[in-house]
Amino acid sequence: xxxxxxxxxxxxxxxxxxxxxxxxxxxxxxxxxxxxxxxxxxxxxxxxxxxxxxxxxxxxxxxxxxxxxxxxxxxxxxxxxxxxxxxxxxxxxxxxxxxxxxxxxxxxxxxxxxxxxxxxxxxxxxxxxxxxxxxxxxxxxxxxxxxxxxxxxxxxxxxxxxxxxxxxxxxxxxxxxxxxxxxxxxxxxxxxxxxxxxxxxxxxxxxxxxxxxxxxxxxxxxxxxxxxxxxxxxxxxxxxxxxxxxxxxxxxxxxxxxxxxxxxxxxxxxxxxxxxxxxxxxxxxxxxxxxxxxxxxxxxxxxxxxxxxxxxxxxxxxxxxxxxxxxxxxxxxxxxxxxxxxxxxxxxxxxxxxxxxxxxxxxxxxxxxxxxxxxxxxxxxxxxxxxxxxxxxxxxxxxxxxxxxxxxxxxxxxxxxxxxxxxxxxxxxxxxxxxxxxxxxxxxxxxxxxxxxxxxxxxxxxxxxxxxxxxxxxxxxxxxxxxxxxxxxxxxxxxxxxxxxxxxxxxxxxxxxxxxxxxxxxxxxxxxxxxxxxxxxxxxxxxxxxxxxxxxxxxxxxxxxxxxxxxxxxxxxxxxxxxxxxxxxxxxxxxxxxxxxxxxxxxxxxxxxxxxxxxxxx
Numbered sequence: 001x002x003x004x005x006x007x008x009x010x011x012x013x014x015x016x017x018x019x020x021x022x023x024x025x026x027x028x029x030x031x032x033x034x035x036x037x038x039x040x041x042x043x044x045x046x047x048x049x050x051x052x053x054x055x056x057x058x059x060x061x062x063x064x065x066x067x068x069x070x071x072x073x074x075x076x077x078x079x080x081x082x083x084x085x086x087x088x089x090x091x092x093x094x095x096x097x098x099x100x101x102x103x104x105x106x107x108x109x110x111x112x113x114x115x116x117x118x119x120x121x122x123x124x125x126x127x128x129x130x131x132x133x134x135x136x137x138x139x140x141x142x143x144x145x146x147x148x149x150x151x152x153x154x155x156x157x158x159x160x161x162x163x164x165x166x167x168x169x170x171x172x173x174x175x176x177x178x179x180x181x182x183x184x185x186x187x188x189x190x191x192x193x194x195x196x197x198x199x200x201x202x203x204x205x206x207x208x209x210x211x212x213x214x215x216x217x218x219x220x221x222x223x224x225x226x227x228x229x230x231x232x233x234x235x236x237x238x239x240x241x242x243x244x245x246x247x248x249x250x251x252x253x254x255x256x257x258x259x260x261x262x263x264x265x266x267x268x269x270x271x272x273x274x275x276x277x278x279x280x281x282x283x284x285x286x287x288x289x290x291x292x293x294x295x296x297x298x299x300x301x302x303x304x305x306x307x308x309x310x311x312x313x314x315x316x317x318x319x320x321x322x323x324x325x326x327x328x329x330x331x332x333x334x335x336x337x338x339x340x341x342x343x344x345x346x347x348x349x350x351x352x353x354x355x356x357x358x359x360x361x362x363x364x365x366x367x368x369x370x371x372x373x374x375x376x377x378x379x380x381x382x383x384x385x386x387x388x389x390x391x392x393x394x395x396x397x398x399x400x401x402x403x404x405x406x407x408x409x410x411x412x413x414x415x416x417x418x419x420x421x422x423x424x425x426x427x428x429x430x431x432x433x434x435x436x437x438x439x440x441x442x443x444x445x446x447x448x449x450x451x452x453x454x455x456x457x458x459x460x461x462x463x464x465x466x467x468x469x470x471x472x473x474x475x476x477x478x479x480x481x482x483x484x485x486x487x488x489x490x491x492x493x494x495x496x497x498x499x500x501x502x503x504x505x506x507x508x509x510x511x512x513x514x515x516x517x518x519x520x521x522x523x524x525x526x527x528x529x530x531x532x533x534x535x536x537x538x539x540x541x542x543x544x545x546x547x548x549x550x551x552x553x554x555x556x557x558x559x560x561x562x563x564x565x566x567x568x569x570x571x572x573x574x575x576x577x578x579x580x581x582x583x584x585x586x587x588x589x590x591x592x593x594x595x596x597x598x599x600x601x602x603x604x605x606x607x608x609x610x611x612x613x614x615x616x617x618x
Contacts, residue, residue, distance in 0.1 A: 026121045027082060027399060029065060029384060036068045057404040066312050066383035073313035077328045077364045078386040078398035080408040083122040085395045087115060093389030094135055095376045099161075100144035102381040107395050108135030112151060114163065115395075119380070122397055128163060131155065137179055141186045146203075148189060150177035156191065158206070169206045171199060181224040181231075183245070190245065192222035192233055200245055212243055214250045221264045226271045234261025240276055240286075256284050256293050263307050269314050277304035283319055285331060290353070294346050299327050299362040308377040308386075318386060320374030326388060326398070327362040335361045368416050369396065 053059045053075075066076040091109040098105055104125060105117045112131035117124060131151035138149045147159040154172035157165055171177055172193040179192040188209070191199050196219055198212035217236035224231055224245075231243040240254040240261060259280035267273040277283035283297035283304050297304075303322040310316035315331040329335075336342045336359075349355035372391035379386055386398045401408050412420040420426035 027385065027397075028120060029382060031061070032063045032065050033382075035062065036064050040068065053403050055404050057402070059403040063402065066310070070312065073310065073316040073330055074333075074363065076310060076313055076316060076383055076400060078318075078400055079364055079366070079414075080399050080401045080405065081411065081413050082385070082397040082399050085117050085122055085124070085397070086393060087113075087124075087127070090393035092372075092391045092393055093375065093395050095138050096378045096387045096389040096395060097138045097140065097376075098378055098380055098387065100140055100381065105378075105387050105395070105397075106138065106147075107389055108138050108149065110134040114149075117395065119385075130157065130159075130163075130165075134176075136176055139180045139182060139189075141182050141203075142184065143186055146186070148180060148182075150180055150191065152176040154193065156180075156201075156206075167206055169201075171201070171208075172197075178218070178220045179222040179233075181222055183224050183229075184227055188245070190222055190224060190231055192219035194218040196235070198222055198231070198233055198243065200248075210245075210248045212248050212250075214241060214243075215239065220261050223264055223266050225266050226268050228271065232264045232266065232274060234264040234276055234278070236260045238278070240264060240274075252291060254286055254291070254293075257282075259303075262303070262305050265307060265309060267309055267314055268311065273314070275307055275309065275317060277307045277319060279303040279322075281321075283307055283317075284357070285317075290346070292346075292353070293357045295331055296357045296359045297329055298359055299329075299365070300325065303373075305373050305375060306377050308379060311379050311381060311383045313383070318377055318379075320369075320377050320388060320390075322373040324368065324370035324372055324374060324390065324392070326366040326369040326374060326377070326386075328364045328366075329360055330363045331360060333360075333363060334358060335363050337361060366398070366413050368413050369398075370394065 053062065053064075069075050087109070089111070091111040091113070093107050093109055095108040096105060097107075098119070103119045105119055105122075107115045107117065108130070109115065112129060112133055112135055113127055114130040114135075115124070115127045130149060131153075133152040135149055135151050138147065140147050145161065147161070147163075148156055149159065150156050150171060154170060154175050154177055156169050156171040156177065158167040159165055171191050172195055175193045175195040177191050177193050180189055182189045182203075187203055189201055189203055191201070193199070196213070196215045196217055198219060199208055200210045200212070201207065202209055212231075212233075215233065215235040215237055216239075219233055219235050221234040222231065223233075229245050230251075231245050233241050233243065234257075235241070238255075238257050238259060238261065240257070242251045242254070243249070244251055254276075257276065257278040257280055259278050261276060261278045264274065264276045267275070272288055274286040274288060275283060276286065277297075281300045281302055281304060284293045285295035285297065286292065287294045297317070297319065300319065300321045301323065304319050305322050307317060307319040310318070317329045317331060319327050319329070321327070334342060343356065343358045345358040346352045346355040369388060370390035370392050371394075374388055374390045376389040377386060384399055388396050388398065390396075407425055408414075410420065410423055410425050412426040415423070417426060417428065421428055
């Protein structure tokens with residue numbers, strides 16, 4: 001009560017009712033990790049001494065991370081909805097990607113924006129304009145030092161972990177880039193585009209090294225083996241191809257899909273399995289040792305738009321469909337529905353080469369996860385949270401159910417809004433109120449962001465002069481829209497002619513001026529001097545007395561007095577964006593205008609607290 005009274009009498013308070021914000025739910029994995037690290041034992045000593053979890057709420061404090069249960073992938077299935085995050089300006093979410101340390105989630109939207117969400121409270125942190133068009137793919141390097149992104153224009157941008165744009169190259173000419181992947185040592189990366197080609201680039205130089213051709217239609221996906229020199233690509237021609245990145249030769253073609261491939265992904269731990277999905281509503285698991293499909297993933301009624309492997313469990317696969325559903329599969333458990341014949345894996349058959357693939361059905365279904373196609377799925381590095389991005393413009397977070405929780409299996413995400421309202425697990429009015437509360441909370445987080453990382457869609461070359469683009473002569477040939485060469489020195493600056501005032505110069509007689517020029521009493525207009533530094537001096541025999549009176553505009557110096565050229569290190573006062581000591585065209589890197597360092601979040605938080613903000617515990 002005292003805190004609210006103090007906030008109401010804040011000097012910056014503009015009156016009106018201030019809504020008390022509720023406490024935001026936080027998913028903290030610290031306690032479970034600490035308990036596991038304290039009680040774990042080496043694998044050669046057998047199982048852990050920690051008591052097994054039981055379906056009771058008293059065991060919530062004893063939950064362990066997925067890495068502590070390598071033989072229990074079912075415990076890592078994300079069946080519970082955590083949070084739905086949405087921007088104030090909503091756009092389709094094309095890609096979601098966790099940062100390597102797992103503290104934030106990065107999303108790329110159809111509008112070309114990067115949005116960062118907190119990884120524990122799932123609130124908005126910052127937003128920036130990364131590309132001019134829709135972002136299609138984002139990938140981190142294995143050493144966690146770099147991030148590359150690609151868009152619909154075929155532009156590839158290099159980013160540092162603090163999202164400083166270092167370089168931009170034109171990867172594919174005016175064709176969307178659908179997939180990218182780093183090599184195991186991060187020296188190369190490969191791209192797949194709608195021009196039906198794959199391209200391998202040298203990362204350090206940003207130079208194209210080779211072009212892989214062989215697909216007959218758009219290349220929709222590409223991946224690099226986690227430990228070998230092997231590439232896989234999926235195309236609109238229904239084919240999955242394996243490539244040698246050294247020679248650019250197609251090693252083999254895997255057939256099986258009957259429609260466009262949407263995703264091809266190697267298993268990240270061992271690299272022995274390859275998962276593919278397409279618009280034929282099925283996904284397939286290929287064994288690279290046998291060069292054939294060993295599992296047929298069924299369950300989706302419409303196209304399978306994306307899939308992802310669990311970071312620790314090699315047999316846990318998650319898929320997203322065009323109907324907004326998210327299914328989770330355990331490859332070692334077929335989960336055959338009733339009245340359906342059970343198939344055996346090819347490994348257990350007498351003829352593994354010719355045996356049919358085993359059919360696997362979902363171990364868990366989230367039928368109403370999104371209202372539109374799911375474009376991207378990505379696991380948290382610890383494997384306890386799954387993030388999904390969809391065409392319904394919402395980013396959602398999913399996690400495993402806690403011991404003793406059963407309501408999450410009968411919520412609106414699993415059985416739909418109508419059935420959940422009948423069972424009493426969801427109310428339509430309360431649901432609308434909850435969505436409104438979430439939207440207001442995200443808008444408040446965006447308004448109270450401590451660091452403003454908003455960037456213009458197109459950066460101007462002259463600091464402080466918006467709308468000026470870069471001359472073609474200054475393009476370095478390897479960057480587009482990114483880092484470019486500095487401006488020429490101020491000594492090469494050419495002075496434009498003065499702009500006459502509206503209505504002409506007062507007292508100026510055009511007919512009299514034409515007569516003087518025709519009679520030769522006035523010299524012709526002089527050419528520009530050397531290096532464009534101004535006009536040369538007038539002839540010494542020029543008679544200024546013959547110049548008619550009233551032709552000198554007011555405010556100009558008298559004729560015959562030529563203003564001196566601007567010195568190279570002069571300060572241009574009066575131009576917006578150029579303060580004292582700053583020049584728009586400096587001759588070196590030291591004179592280029594640079595943005596000052598942003599304050600840290602701790603300092604900004606202290607300043608906001610001094611102003612009376614951020615006092616309630618959130």
